[in-house]
Amino acid sequence: KRDAFMSAFNRVNDTFQSLFAEMTDGQGHGRMALENPDSPFEGGLDVFLQFPGKPELTMGSASGGEKSVATVCYLLALQQIHPMPYYVMDEIDAHLDVLNTKRLATLVRSRSKGSQFIVISLKDTTISRADRVYGVFQEKGMSQVISLPARAVAVD
Amino acid sequence: KRDAFMSAFNRVNDTFQSLFAEMTDGQGHGRMALENPDSPFEGGLDVFLQFPGKPELTMGSASGGEKSVATVCYLLALQQIHPMPYYVMDEIDAHLDVLNTKRLATLVRSRSKGSQFIVISLKDTTISRADRVYGVFQEKGMSQVISLPARAVAVD
Amino acid sequence: VFIKRIDIRGFKTFSKKVSISLDRGFTVITGPNGSGKSNILDGLKFALGELSPKELRGASLSDLVHKSQAEGARSAHVAVQFENGDRRIPIESDLVTISREFSKGGEGIYRLNGRRMSRKQVQDILSSADIQVSGFNMIAQHAITRLAEIGSEERRRILEELI
Amino acid sequence: VFIKRIDIRGFKTFSKKVSISLDRGFTVITGPNGSGKSNILDGLKFALGELSPKELRGASLSDLVHKSQAEGARSAHVAVQFENGDRRIPIESDLVTISREFSKGGEGIYRLNGRRMSRKQVQDILSSADIQVSGFNMIAQHAITRLAEIGSEERRRILEELI
């Protein structure tokens, strides 16, 4: 059991590092670390983040948006353990600034090539990078869905 | 004590109703209600929301953004009990769609005439409706602040 | 395998049937607050067999049936059509449709390509394609905010439970 | 009365002194994630006498002093200048500056217009103008998300405590 965990941990850590690098244009560095590497189940799992131009910090001392970036990378890294045929994500860009939103949408777009990503978003930055867009609205007390023109060229 | 509470409750309820009306272009209706109006301290305080074209719902069954609209109105209504010389609000528009963000920024702008509102936001819709804008950024590992051109005409 | 279409009627804010045709790649769903976006995700989980109404943000299963002033109690019906050319779902069909219907009477009916099946049968067939009702491939609204605040112990436990 | 200027140095991400001049009306502060926006709000609370480092998102008061690779421990200093033409703050001055300095040695020094005062003296003077270190006029990031989930009992209690 411990070997299975360590093997999964190492794979998730590698994926986390490359995702975080993508989210920081290669200028930042993120890593996961076991509190107790010899007996992993007797310690927790920490996350260390180094954003460009800033010193390394732990998850706990990051800003709202920095935690959001790290958490999205952590979730996407976990997804790689059991790859699934589709992913549905609801407003994962809520706390990201414009640049981080752009990087996340670009990252999802590249990951979606062999897969299916369905993302709910209120942000133009994300919407404009999709292959297709659906608009949900209320009419006569019920939900309707229409196809919206997707833009191949992003607005920002 | 009960009279003081009831008087405050009625004032907050009136303010909540007018704020919610502003947030729904006058097409929606919101109200607060005491579970136990005869002995207010033996019951809770409920919030009922009726968004345009939809049936009335309780706070608990609203969507993420609908709860956000209602909570902002609740907070702004409470602020009226003890008016203060300035208000500082950090990312209160995070879960609002474009139209609700616009309405909230317009509401804050009108309330700021006799007062001072300092709002932290990542949204262009909010930023473009301010009297002045400050940009915070990191340089050489430390925060810097510069004045950004505020736009009198909103972008959306 | 991927989701080709989702049909929703009588479920939460969806009254008359709405069809959403999907494809591979990157799809974004947008719209005003309260329009029904998250309800689509709930509908997908419902069709795949989610048993807990709390997970679907409802007080009870009946709570999920569209409440409307006009008509009386109806049934909630969600159908998910999968593109199955790669036969990851062990059914001899290029298109596999899983549907679930729940009437306020309390009956829940699952169907695969129109044929009635038990929930367990549907779950077994779907799991061969790695399709489950809940998993890290479905990220609910506010999941990020909650996960951003977990402690180091819980973070390790999450990984443990995934293996 | 309104806030005319905030000077921050040595506090959280602010190393060398940064001055933010403000005015009546509607001001927006924006910038990238992690740049220091919420830290400005923490700085304001710090200057007004917030005692709990947890409220300022720090592990301890020392945690609030700017950590930098280059220099050693410094002091955190935040000054808030109020426009006091209406004399709401009972000080015979058009401009009233409240400042607080904290050195890693553990000393916290409060000053009003440059003159050293005790925290209590500063608090008493400010409260005549309805200026407090915490109140519903300061809405922290994620306060909306938390308040959106409270129950009906807590909602009544919040109003009770405000009176």
Ligand SMILES: Nc1ncnc2c1ncn2[C@@H]1O[C@H](COP(=O)(O)OP(=O)(O)OP(=O)(O)O)[C@@H](O)[C@H]1O
């Ligand atoms: N059985 C039902 N009948 C009618 N309406 C319902 C039912 N169940 C939930 N709703 C309504 O669905 C709405 C929430 O929809 P949903 O969560 O999909 O919104 P959303 O588009 O995701 O919005 P947001 O952007 O704010 O997250 C609420 O207004 C709720 O009252």
Ligand SMILES: Nc1ncnc2c1ncn2[C@@H]1O[C@H](COP(=O)(O)OP(=O)(O)OP(=O)(O)O)[C@@H](O)[C@H]1O
């Ligand atoms: N004493 C300190 N020295 C140096 N940096 C610090 C100190 N205390 C906090 N920080 C850093 O401040 C940053 C958080 O800043 P802040 O919360 O103001 O960001 P923000 O601009 O509000 O971002 P967001 O848009 O993500 O909310 C974190 O990266 C944190 O590590």
Ligand SMILES: [Mg+2]
């Ligand atoms: Mg939603």
Ligand SMILES: [Mg+2]
């Ligand atoms: Mg912040």
